[in-house]
Amino acid sequence: MEEETPMCVREPRFDDPLMYQLYQQVEHTLGIRASAEALVHLKDYINQLRTQAKLAPQTSRTVSAPFALPDTREPDGFDEGYGHIFSSPQTLFDLARLLTVNETYFFREQAHFSLLLRELLPEFAALGRPLRICSAATSIGCEAYSIAMVLDYYKQSFRCGLLSWEIDAFDIDYEVIETAREGSYRSHAFRDDGVQWKFLLNRYVSNQEGKYQVDSRLKEHIHFYLHNVMDGLPSQTYDLIFFRNVSIYFSDESRMKALEILSNALIPGGCLIVGISETAGIEHPQLTNCFKEDAFYFQKRAAAPPPVILTPASPRIVPKLRELHSLKKRLIIEPLHIAELMADDTAARLITEKTLSLLGGLPDSTLDESGHIRDNAVGTRKRSTPDEHVAGLVCMGNELITSLIVVINQGDSFKADCLLAFIEQYDHSAYTHFLRGEYFYLKANIIDAESSYKRAVQQDKTFWPAFYRLASLAALGNPLRYVHKVNQALESIIQGKERGYEVFIGGFSPDYYQHALEKQRHKGLCAPYEPWQEHG
Numbered sequence: 001m002e003e004e005t006p007m008c009v010r011e012p013r014f015d016d017p018l019m020y021q022l023y024q025q026v027e028h029t030l031g032i033r034a035s036a037e038a039l040v041h042l043k044d045y046i047n048q049l050r051t052q053a054k055l056a057p058q059t060s061r062t063v064s065a066p067f068a069l070p071d072t073r074e075p076d077g078f079d080e081g082y083g084h085i086f087s088s089p090q091t092l093f094d095l096a097r098l099l100t101v102n103e104t105y106f107f108r109e110q111a112h113f114s115l116l117l118r119e120l121l122p123e124f125a126a127l128g129r130p131l132r133i134c135s136a137a138t139s140i141g142c143e144a145y146s147i148a149m150v151l152d153y154y155k156q157s158f159r160c161g162l163l164s165w166e167i168d169a170f171d172i173d174y175e176v177i178e179t180a181r182e183g184s185y186r187s188h189a190f191r192d193d194g195v196q197w198k199f200l201l202n203r204y205v206s207n208q209e210g211k212y213q214v215d216s217r218l219k220e221h222i223h224f225y226l227h228n229v230m231d232g233l234p235s236q237t238y239d240l241i242f243f244r245n246v247s248i249y250f251s252d253e254s255r256m257k258a259l260e261i262l263s264n265a266l267i268p269g270g271c272l273i274v275g276i277s278e279t280a281g282i283e284h285p286q287l288t289n290c291f292k293e294d295a296f297y298f299q300k301r302a303a304a305p306p307p308v309i310l311t312p313a314s315p316r317i318v319p320k321l322r323e324l325h326s327l328k329k330r331l332i333i334e335p336l337h338i339a340e341l342m343a344d345d346t347a348a349r350l351i352t353e354k355t356l357s358l359l360g361g362l363p364d365s366t367l368d369e370s371g372h373i374r375d376n377a378v379g380t381r382k383r384s385t386p387d388e389h390v391a392g393l394v395c396m397g398n399e400l401i402t403s404l405i406v407v408i409n410q411g412d413s414f415k416a417d418c419l420l421a422f423i424e425q426y427d428h429s430a431y432t433h434f435l436r437g438e439y440f441y442l443k444a445n446i447i448d449a450e451s452s453y454k455r456a457v458q459q460d461k462t463f464w465p466a467f468y469r470l471a472s473l474a475a476l477g478n479p480l481r482y483v484h485k486v487n488q489a490l491e492s493i494i495q496g497k498e499r500g501y502e503v504f505i506g507g508f509s510p511d512y513y514q515h516a517l518e519k520q521r522h523k524g525l526c527a528p529y530e531p532w533q534e535h536g
Contacts, residue, residue: 103139103245104139104140104142104143104189105142105188105189105190105191105193105194106142106145106146106185106189106190106191106194106197106201107146107193107194107196107197107200107201108142108143108146108191108193108194108244109193109244109275109276110193110194110196110197111276111293111294111295112242112244112273112295112297113146113147113150113197114293114294114295114447115273115292115293115295115297116147116150116240117150117153117154117447118292118293118447118451119292119293120240120271121150121151121154124239124240125154125158125160125163127239128162130164130165130166131151131163131164131165131166131239131240132165132166132168132235132237132238132239132240133147133151133165133166133167133168133238133239133240133241133242134167134168134169134233134235134238134240134241134242134265135147135167135168135169135170135242136170136229136233136241136242136243136246136262137170137171137172137229137243137244137246138169138170138171138176138177138180138224139171139173139176139180140176140179140180140185140189141169141176141177141179141180141181141183141222141224142185142189143169143242143244144167144169144180144222144224145183145204145214145218145222146194146197147167147242148167148218148221148222149197149200149201149203149204149218150200151163151165151221152204152217152218153200153203165221166221166222166223167221167222167223168223168225168233168234168235168238169222169223169224169225170224170225170226170227170229171226171227172226172227172228172229174226177224177225177226180224181219181224183213183214183216183218183219184208184211184212184213184214185211185212185213185214186210186211186212187212189212190212195446196446196447196450196473197446197447198444198446199443199444199445199446199447202444204218229243229246229258229261229262230254230257230258230261232261233261233262233264233265235265236264236265236267237265237267238265238266238267238270239266239267239270239271240270240271240272240273241262241265241266241270241271241272241273242273243258243262243272243273243274244273244274244275244278245274245275245277245278246258246275247274247275247278247281247282248275248277248278255281256284259282259284259287260284263284263286263287263300264286266286266300267300268300268301268302269299269300269302270299270300271290271297271298271299271300272287272297272298272299272300273295273297273298274297274298276295276296279296282298284298286300286301287299287300287301288300288301294481331397331400331401331423331426331427332395332397332398333397333398333401333427333429333431334397334398334500335431335499335500335501335503335504336499336500337398338398338401338402338405338500338503339500339502339503339507341398341399341402342402342405342406342503342507348402348406349406351399351402351403351406352402352403352406352407354399355396355399355400355403355419356403356415356419358396359418359419359422397427400419400422400423401423401431401435403419404416404419404420404423404435405435405503405504407419408435408438408439408442411442413439413442413443416435416439416442417439420432420435420436420439423435424436428459429459429460430456430457430459430460430463430466431456431463431504433452433453433455433456433459433466434452434453434456434463434465434466434469434504435504436452437449437450437451437452437453437456437466437469438504440452441469446473449469449473450470450473453466453469453470453473454466454470457470457488457492460496461492461495462492462495462496462499462501463492463496463501464489464492464493464495464496464497464501464510464513465501465502465504465505467485467488467489467492467493468489468493468505468513468517469505470485470488470489471485471486471488471489471517471520474486475520483521486517486520486521487521489513489517490514490517490518490521493510493513493514493517494514496510497510497511
């Protein structure tokens, strides 16, 4: 159950002893520290049910009321008036719905899914065994399905045919679990916060008469069921647990109990992901705080290894290895020369045709059934192009980059991919990483695009087109992070203004981009920033 606005605050004061006992019972049973206002609503709800029970015919009383009441007399104490309602699991689900606010959508707090794709999945896949994942308090299932989309995309894209996985997803509210099992949503479940994952939503979600249906293949890997996390987890072998935006409702004691349950359910090296706003409140002796891909998470420590007994080691002779030299030639790339070639549209088009011709053409047969370039396709392996052509192309670094920029600007992702596959054999500079990012951006794959731009700026701190793109992507996220990225881009423009990099990003002068960034920085610092507009 992912919640956004907690109805729990510091412990309230009650004049009514029954209310105080009700407050304590709610915290003990559900782990929820309810506010005084929430308890007033809860008490009114219970009294309304008692009234309904009084008016209902004696023979149908248990049918009319959502839960059975022992009698219709006024309560003399907590146990007689309210205590029995906590014995019914169905009643607990109803109470939880009254005390919390369901708020969830696909790819909420998207940095967590970037962490999963970029950092955690490669490590998990290397284990060579099925993965066990838990989406605790999953609400209507958006989180569980988002995880499943990332997993399936990783398996298909990186051809990890042996990778298998199962997701346990539970919540205390039976109505939201039914929605999750159905996997059918309205537009409100898709927000701007997850826009960089649109390429996955397009892949796994279809519009069916105004509703959005999740691919049924994902459901085969997810087990949705009713459960209260405070009752423990059904397995002690999870590689990854999502427990996000739930502990904001808990008291300190209940939060520690939940953390104990979650950490015990993780295998050594397993990971726990909580809501961004909850990270500072997580502290447990079994969990180590980690940070990657702009996201915090917690990793379970491995068991302490046995003590190592040191023994004197005999001297080791290290053979001297002969120096290895790369046989590959590197491309010569000169942005100012590329700008001259791009200045004449006709000349740039002729250069592109010549370059593609030297690569041997790009027939449709170079694609496999999945749309990937075949292993023996032209441009993907050195041996598939005549040696004399390869030697000639390697000497045409500026022409190759010019051709690549042309086909990207034309929106031809297939030719761009083939050119990049050849170029990347001989060049790993900021230019190539940036253009690979432009290719991914053309394909609406924002995750891979951002990763390529980051590699470009790591290679060259003056290559401002990559910083500009990163600033543009950050505009969809945290405003403080956005302003930081804008400042980085402005600093890079100052350092690289005279290097001709503008040819990579539309041909406008550095001053043009500098002016645009300064306007956006002023807006980000001074104007209200509202990137998360709800749809429909």
